[in-house]
Amino acid sequence: MSLSNRHLLGLHGVPKEDIQLILETARTFREVLERPIKKVPTLQGKTIVNLFYENSTRTRISFELAQKRLSADTINFSTSTSSAKKGETFKDTVRNIEAMKVDMIVVRHQSAGVPQYLTKISKANIINAGDGIHEHPTQGLLDMYSIREKFGRLEGLKVCIVGDVAHSRVALSNIFGLKTMGAEVSVCGPATMIPLGIESLGVKVYHRIDEAMAKNEVLNVLRIQLERDAGKRIPSLREYHKFFGITSDRIEKHNREIVILHPGPINRGVELSSEVADGPYQVILDQVTNGVAVRMAVLYLLGTMH
């Protein structure tokens, strides 16, 4: 079995069989992570560059760990300044890295479309680790893995994505992936944070968190990203928490079976109350562990394709 595309640019258009294969493969690697020796020789001799044009801690560490567990050689290239400001064009930077003979590039960038662009200027397998407010496919996959781990299925599950959907790459990847796998996807947030016409992606829109909680089995709660000007779209974090924050009270009142996901890092007291962040309904740290396994699966499947 192998994937139908040699890159992972997003979950839009990725067939169900591919997603299933990644999730199944991840399950094998998840077991490896529980062993005393957590390393397999699968990608020995492969060189992977982590090209991070935007600050990232957890995604980069997760990828790096996944690469090391697979015995690949890894190189990190991190910069928070755009190539434009630095004087060297992005294309030149990539060509330089390419000239050093690398097999795979994991890329994060402020601009949507950069992973697609990379496929045109590089021969390496490209993995999108987040492009602007477009997609973050490995996050979408690890969210799906975590949900499936909890429920044993994705088909027919009611999942609501809560928060600044309009400015979230996690939201889009979740929507595309979950829809393909047959889940019923909805979004919830203040209208300023829901893109116009999102219904045409086949998702339901809630503007009241209480309703969203009562009618869904899973909430994937997004981080309110002040660094993405979230402050312009809501009057205050306090008001956001009051009307959209997930609290124990709300869980008790509306749905005691609900499962809470969060891509991290959490703003405690904003999108989640501390009680919920540490409470029994969330699977946030499982997501982090699963993230390594899912990334191992993606790297393995792409890195061993012929």
Add this chain to the structure above:
Amino acid sequence: MKIILKQVRLLNPEQKLDEKNDLLIEDGTIKKIGGLTETDFKSSQVLELENKICSPGFFDMHVHLREPGREDEETVETGSNAAAAGGFTGVACLPNTNPDIDSAEVVRFIKEKSKDHLVDVFPIAAATLGRKGEALSPMYELFEAGAVAFSDDGTVIKNAGILRNALEYSRNFGTPIIEHCEDESLSDGAMNEGYTSTLLGLAGIPNVAEDIIVMRDIMMAEFIGGKVHIAHISSKNSVELVRQAKKKGIKVTAEATPHHFTLTDESVKTYDTNYKMNPPLRTQEDVDAIRLGLKDGTIDCIASDHAPHAIEEKEMEFIFAPNGILGLETSVGLAITELVQKKILSLMQLVEKFAINPRKILNIHVPQIKVGEKANLSIIDPSMIWTVDVSKFKSKSKNSPFDQRLLTGKSIAVINNNKMFYEDKFVTI
């Protein structure tokens, strides 16, 4: 030198002229229409033009020539060459150069640069100093130096009070204010806002960012009585606003670009920065509205918004790449392919949009096809099928999304200022 345009279809809506005839040009002047003798034919260069059309020279009223300041991207000369190759005998160039065209010296500099060329270049000067929207530019002086209109293009005149003053002051000499309609508080994005921008994860620029300014400007034109020209109209509602304003007799005119009547925001799916422009490519509904606006006369003319950019600037991450594409060398082909072939415009209307209306808007003499008149002509083959090849462009830049596109309709020759551009060469006639 004598040139004969043999059996060409002469078209000029201004003269209600539509006839097939022979035309003799001697020393750059139209000497005879019909009645050519054996001697005429023997002593002239004869262009066989069966099934071709000849009209007053085409004029592109929205061109960025980049000189002074970015001569690496385009110069007055290379831009004029591109215009001649594209079928134009005149262009108006926008003032967002470096320095801006906001002093008489820069107007004279551009006029000087273009004085020996086939293509007439008419500078459009900045409406405000440095296009900052704060203080009026020396408009009268600029007008005297040769500016034909005023615009802060690239940006809108944000302050309505300043717009009022610019519009009022321009009444002294009857020039239009050309507005780049964009409410910048609504337009912090990289493409049209809608389904496709959501899908692509790019921040959107909504139609309403344009509509609000179009409405403001129309109301101001109604109040002041000056002339407002809407540059590169792109949204459905804006077209309707202009249509209603014209019905009320308000002095507003509008232009549309070939890319806005040809492409939709779906093209951005490749993240090719040659599809990044401002205003952005809109939806099919908007494209249809622009086509209808051109057909019913709401939109007066076609202008390319020719915007050359260096390769290294355009080959950038989508959100960082500059806006704009080349237009001069594909404009006529796109208009014939998308509008004439699809029966939206007749060839006569095409001549109106390309040759007549832009000059009328800018108060420039419209050349006639009659004996004794200086020859200022475009000769077009409306059925030639050709493939766009960016590498053969006369323009110094290469940023066109239409490379390798198959088009119908191409310029064969242009004649103006005692010069002819024919078979890829300039010759003095």
